[in-house]
Amino acid sequence: MPAYLVIHPHGQKRDDALIEAPDLVLHFEAGWAVLADTNGICLAIPSGQGASIQRVDKKTEDHAGGG
Numbered sequence: 001m002p003a004y005l006v007i008h009p010h011g012q013k014r015d016d017a018l019i020e021a022p023d024l025v026l027h028f029e030a031g032w033a034v035l036a037d038t039n040g041i042c043l044a045i046p047s048g049q050g051a052s053i054q055r056v057d058k059k060t061e062d063h064a065g066g067g
Contacts, residue, residue, distance in 0.1 A: 003057035004035060006043065009050045018056070019043055026053065 003020035021037040028034070033053055035043045045051050 001057055002055070005054045005056045006045065007052040007054070012049070017043065020057065026055075 001020055001022050002024040003018060004024070004026060006017045006019065008014040008016060019035050019042055021042065023037045024035060024042065025037070026033065026035050028047075031047045033045045033047065033051070034041055035053075045053070
């Protein structure tokens with residue numbers, strides 16, 4: 001499941017946030033970082049805010065090993 005950790009600069013005194021959803025996507029639009037799923041926008045952050053966004057989900061293999 002896609003998951004993103006949003007970390008704000010210490011001086012902003014905002015809580016960091018973990019956003020996750022089965023169909024979550026991150027895209028950038030007109031100076032904004034936008035996290036959205038099929039229901040719409042979950043979180044939008046302006047690029048000038050200085051937040052860091054890291055993908056933190058555990059990736060799984062889509063195929064089994066074999067020969």
